[in-house]
Amino acid sequence: MPSNGSNSAAAVWAILRKECRSEWRTRYGLNAALLFAVTTLTVVSFSVGRLGNRTDILAALLWIVLLFAALASLSHAFVREVEGHTLTLLRLVASPTSIALGKLLFNLLFLLVLEVVTVPLFLMLMGGPPLSWGPFLGLLALGSVALAASSTLVGAVISQTRGRGALFAGVSFPLLLPMLAAAVSGTRAQWQGDPVGAEVRILAAYTAAVLAVSLLLYDHLWED
Amino acid sequence: MIWRVLLLVWIAAAIVAGFAWAPLVPVLQETTRVFYFHFPSALVTVIALAWSMLHSVLYLARRDLRHDDHAAVAAELGLLFCIGAAVSGSMWAKAMWGAYWNWDPRETSIFFLLLIYGAYLALRTSVEGVERRARLSAIYSVAAFVTVPFLIFVVPRIYDSLHPDPLFNQRGKADIDPRIMLVAFAMVVGFTGLFAWLLSLRLRLARVERRRLEARTTGSDL
Amino acid sequence: MSVAIETAVRSPAALFEAVELRHRYGPARGLEPVSFTIAAPGVVAVTGPNGSGKSTLLRILAGLLRPSGGRASLAVSGVVVPPPGRRRHVGYVSPELAFYDEMSVAENLGFAAEARGLAAAGAAVREALERVALWGRAHDRASALSSGLRQRLRLAFALLHRPPVLLLDEPGSHLDDEGRALVTGIVGQHGSTGLVVMATNDEREWRLAEQRIELRGRGLGDSA
Numbered sequence: 001m002p003s004n005g006s007n008s009a010a011a012v013w014a015i016l017r018k019e020c021r022s023e024w025r026t027r028y029g030l031n032a033a034l035l036f037a038v039t040t041l042t043v044v045s046f047s048v049g050r051l052g053n054r055t056d057i058l059a060a061l062l063w064i065v066l067l068f069a070a071l072a073s074l075s076h077a078f079v080r081e082v083e084g085h086t087l088t089l090l091r092l093v094a095s096p097t098s099i100a101l102g103k104l105l106f107n108l109l110f111l112l113v114l115e116v117v118t119v120p121l122f123l124m125l126m127g128g129p130p131l132s133w134g135p136f137l138g139l140l141a142l143g144s145v146a147l148a149a150s151s152t153l154v155g156a157v158i159s160q161t162r163g164r165g166a167l168f169a170g171v172s173f174p175l176l177l178p179m180l181a182a183a184v185s186g187t188r189a190q191w192q193g194d195p196v197g198a199e200v201r202i203l204a205a206y207t208a209a210v211l212a213v214s215l216l217l218y219d220h221l222w223e224d
Numbered sequence: 225m226i227w228r229v230l231l232l233v234w235i236a237a238a239i240v241a242g243f244a245w246a247p248l249v250p251v252l253q254e255t256t257r258v259f260y261f262h263f264p265s266a267l268v269t270v271i272a273l274a275w276s277m278l279h280s281v282l283y284l285a286r287r288d289l290r291h292d293d294h295a296a297v298a299a300e301l302g303l304l305f306c307i308g309a310a311v312s313g314s315m316w317a318k319a320m321w322g323a324y325w326n327w328d329p330r331e332t333s334i335f336f337l338l339l340i341y342g343a344y345l346a347l348r349t350s351v352e353g354v355e356r357r358a359r360l361s362a363i364y365s366v367a368a369f370v371t372v373p374f375l376i377f378v379v380p381r382i383y384d385s386l387h388p389d390p391l392f393n394q395r396g397k398a399d400i401d402p403r404i405m406l407v408a409f410a411m412v413v414g415f416t417g418l419f420a421w422l423l424s425l426r427l428r429l430a431r432v433e434r435r436r437l438e439a440r441t442t443g444s445d446l
Numbered sequence: 447m448s449v450a451i452e453t454a455v456r457s458p459a460a461l462f463e464a465v466e467l468r469h470r471y472g473p474a475r476g477l478e479p480v481s482f483t484i485a486a487p488g489v490v491a492v493t494g495p496n497g498s499g500k501s502t503l504l505r506i507l508a509g510l511l512r513p514s515g516g517r518a519s520l521a522v523s524g525v526v527v528p529p530p531g532r533r534r535h536v537g538y539v540s541p542e543l544a545f546y547d548e549m550s551v552a553e554n555l556g557f558a559a560e561a562r563g564l565a566a567a568g569a570a571v572r573e574a575l576e577r578v579a580l581w582g583r584a585h586d587r588a589s590a591l592s593s594g595l596r597q598r599l600r601l602a603f604a605l606l607h608r609p610p611v612l613l614l615d616e617p618g619s620h621l622d623d624e625g626r627a628l629v630t631g632i633v634g635q636h637g638s639t640g641l642v643v644m645a646t647n648d649e650r651e652w653r654l655a656e657q658r659i660e661l662r663g664r665g666l667g668d669s670a
Contacts, residue, residue, distance in 0.1 A: 007563025014560035018546070025548040085544035089554075089603070091510060092533045093561040153367060157360050163350035171347055174339040175367055178374035185378070206374050213370045217363050219530065220284055223512040224356060287512075353471070355514065438470075 008101075011094035015102025019077065020109070029080075030113065033073035037118045040065050041125065050127040058128045059187035063143070063180055065122060069114055074151035075168040077103045077110075078159035091222055100152060100218040107155075108148040115140065128191060135190040135200075142203040143183040149210045150175050156221050179206050228421060235414035238407055246403040256404065258316040263408055264415035265309035269337060272302030272419060273372075276344075280365035283358055289434065292358035295365060296348060297426040301419055303341040310334045329379045336375055340368050354437070460522050460535065460610040460641045461485040462507060467516035469502050477502045479516060482659055486610060489637035491652035492645040494661030500645035501540065503661065504613045507643065508538045522610060534562070537604030539597075540615040547589035551580060551599060554588055555606060562607050574602040578628055593620040601632065610640040617644060618651055630654060 023029055044061055051058050081087045090099055119140070123131075154172045161167065186199030242260040249256045276298035283291035313334060314324045325331060347364055351357040463483045470476040477499030484490050492500050505511040506518055509532030520527045522535050545554045552571055559567035575581040578598040583591065591599060597620045604612060617629045633642050633654050644651055652658065 010563040011561040014557055018549070018557050021553075022546060022548055084547065085542060086546055088510065088538075088540070088543050089545065089558070092508070092538055093558045095530060098561075150367075154364075157347070157363055160356065160360060161347065161350040162352065163346075167346060167350055171343045171364065174336060174343050175371045177336055177339070178371055178378045181378045182374075202374060202377055206371070209370045209374070210367070213367055217366060220359060220363060222510075223359065224353070224510075355512075 008095060008098045011098035012101045012105065015090075015094060015099060016105045016109075019102065019106035022080075023106075023110075029073060029076045030110065033069055033076075033110070033114055034117060036072045037065060037069035037114055038121065040068050041118060041122055045125040048126075050125075052127055053129060055129065055188045055191035058126060059184045059191065061126065062119070062122055062187060063184050065118060066111075066115065066143075066147070067176065067180060069118065070111060070147050070151055071169040071172060072165070073114075074107050074110070074148070075155040075158055075165065077107055077152065078155045079164065082159045087222070096218045096221055097215060100156065100214065100221075103156075104148055104152040104214075107152050108145060111144045111148055115144065132190045132193065135196045136187065138200060139183055139186045139190065139196060139203065142200065142207060143179060146179040146183075146203060146207040146210060147176065149207060149214060150179070153210070153214045153217065156218070160222075175210075179203060182206065231414065231417045231421065234410070235418070238410040238414055241410070242407045246407045247401050249400065249404065252320070255316055255319045258312050258319075259404070260407055260411045262309055262312040262316060264411040265305045265312060266334065267412055268415045268419050269302050269306040269309055269334075271416065272298045272305060273337060273340070275423075276302060277365050277369045280362035280369075283362045284366070287355075289354065289358060290431075292354075292362070293427055293430040293434070294423075295358075295362065297423055297430060299341055299344050300426065301422050303338070303345065305415070305419065306334065306338050306341055310338060332379050333375060336372075340372070344368070354434075459486050459524070460520065462518065462520055462611075462641070462643075464507075464518040465516055467503070467506065467513055467518050469499065469506065469511065469513045469515070471502070476514075477506075478662055480659065480661060481516075484641065484643070484657065484659075486641035487637060487639050488657060489633055489642045489644070489655045490657045490659060491655035492643060492659045492661065493647060493652060496647075498661040500661060501615050503659075504538070504540065504615050504643065504645050507532075508536050508613050509533055510538070520611070534607070535609050535611055537607070537609040537612045538615075539600045539604045539613070539617055541619060543600050543603070545588040545596070545599060545603075547587065550585050550587055551575070551591070552584040554599070555602060558603060558606055564607055570606055570608075574606045577605055577632070578602045579624075594622055594625055597621055598625060598628065601629070605632070612636050612640065612642045614642065614644045614646075616646055616648070618646070618648055626650065 044065065048057075048061070051061075081090060094102070151172060154168060154175065158164070158168045158171065182199045182202040186196040186203070189196050189199065238260070242257055246256075248254065252259075276295045279291040279294035279298065282288070283295060310331075313331060317326060317331070318324045344361060344364060348357055348361050351360050461483070462485075465481050466479045467481065468477050468479040475497060480503070492503055494500055502511065506513050507520070509520075509529035512529070520532050520535065527535060545551075546557070549557065552575070555571040555574060556567060559570050564570050572581060572584075575584055578601050580595065580598050580602060583595065588596070588599070597617075601617070604614070612633075614629075614633075617633070618626050621629065629651075633644070636642050637654075644655060646652055
């Protein structure tokens with residue numbers, strides 16, 4: 001019988017599971033991303049050493065490492081579909097919004113796994129004052145959602161162009177700049193014991209705005 | 225034709241007035257003059273961005289390629305004016321504070337606009353297919369439109385401003401010599417006219433290119 | 447050309463109407479303006495020289511491609527279905543439809559069934575695979591299939607959600623005699639209650655059709 005209604009939630013969940021399963025079987029993306037993140041971190045630590053109380057540099061470096069890792073790996077989600085020619089199949093079984101949401105959740109999961117490895121390593125190698133755990137994790141979470149949302153949208157766009165990694169980074173960056181600035185500012189503030197309310201609000205609003213506009217735009221993404 | 229001549233005369237007159245008639249701002253001395261180039265450039269670049277983004281939305285809504293022409297051409301011109309604003313601002317910063325670039329909020333914003341234009345144009349050159357290019361760049365444009373306002377909130381939090389805001393904000397009212405404002409306003413009008421003129425020229429070119437492409441597609445060929 | 451529309455309980459009536467439908471894909475290539483009305487039940491063949499736009503037409507009808515000009519609409523049981531929703535009512539087979547190499551045959555179809563929100567996904571998958579005599583290979587990786595078996599998988603994918611319309615682009619390609627017999631059976635069975643549109647240059651296939659839409663190529667001399 002024909003499928004009933006718009007079963008978007010089922011589609012999103014099915015896509016998320018498929019992504020995880022594919023990633024687990026090939027492990028190409030995660031391996032490369034982890035390697036890249038650790039390499040970047042090593043370069044930074046090796047060149048700069050422990051930073052002690054330089055919270056401004058610490059905050060910036062943390063987010064730079066995360067940003068680089070994201071830019072290097074999050075375009076992967078759509079590029080893989082294009083290279084495997086499976087995009088047609090995907091478009092036939094799910095609406096563009098479901099596809100995008102499924103990929104976004106996967107990218108978020110991917111980022112979280114990346115951060116679980118990278119952030120503790122960063123703190124160990126680079127030093128820094130004690131964390132205000134609540135604000136720190138909150139900023140990390142919000143920043144990650146913002147990164148994932150933006151990267152999913154840009155990834156979907158870039159996958160239809162001739163450009164790849166470099167273009168993805170170049171095109172993502174202007175969109176990410178406000179988020180990066182707020183995250184860095186907030187992370188520095190939490191290390192100095194200052195309130196982070198303003199930055200959290202900006203990050204939350206930014207993320208909401210990107211998600212909202214994405215939902216409107218995804219319907220136009222694939223038309224050929 | 226007459227309008228273009230008038231426009232050039234207008235701009236020339238404003239430039240002359242800027243050097244010969246309007247006074248100097250005491251703290252800025254001779255560097256005041258840069259204002260007459262820098263400020264209109266920056267304003268026009270914002271206008272160009274708004275125009276481009278507006279037409280991106282219109283393209284997505286109506287799928288008329290003429291909107292895409294507007295979006296693309298306005299972006300190219302916007303980039304030009306943005307470079308003008310950034311360079312003039314940088315020269316001014318060097319003269320005033322000894323450093324070409326400081327990442328104060330205004331400079332950061334201009335740089336950010338430069339990045340957006342650059343990314344938009346880079347994206348356009350990497351897409352094959354006219355409709356696909358129009359659609360993808362319009363999508364990016366709308367996404368950028370959403371993130372731009374956040375910069376206004378975020379950037380001031382990070383750096384103290386070295387920008388001569390005191391021109392306008394000191395004591396909460398504009399206390400500049402009205403002659404300076406007049407010349408500045410005249411230059412804004414002139415630059416906007418220049419933008420409109422260049423836009424119409426480039427649009428005509430884009431239209432001709434598209435018609436030539438369509439003719440090759442629908443006409444018979446051997 | 448319109449046929450009396452029967453409303454069957456399982457297979458809602460389907461009707462495609464195209465008005466001056468055309469598409470340009472690069473200089474000197476495109477689908478020339480075409481207009482037609484086709485309705486279920488029935489089998490329609492779309493023929494024409496290479497490059498005349500047969501595959502393009504099918505993609506447009508499937509809702510995967512937005513045409514440069516003109517209009518195509520699908521009505522199911524009298525209700526117009528906009529392009530994004532057509533995927534639910536259409537089973538699409540095309541040479542460029544690819545599957546996920548790292549997943550098995552059954553997993554690929556299972557994913558499709560789940561994403562489409564089909565109730566009893568497992569049963570639907572089994573039924574579709576048995577219909578194309580592929581159930582025995584259900585646990586093989588999709589990458590391990592020969593081109594002929596992959597074509598059968600595409601057919602199974604199209605039948606999975608029991609759509610009222612089948613859009614088949616070169617359905618017999620890569621198939622041996624047994625496979626072709628399958629196609630004939632599927633087309634015959636489906637065409638008795640629903641609509642089948644086949645794009646083909648193979649005479650064996652357009653013999654199955656009652657109606658024909660002939661597309662004219664461009665600039666290569668007159669076609670008959």
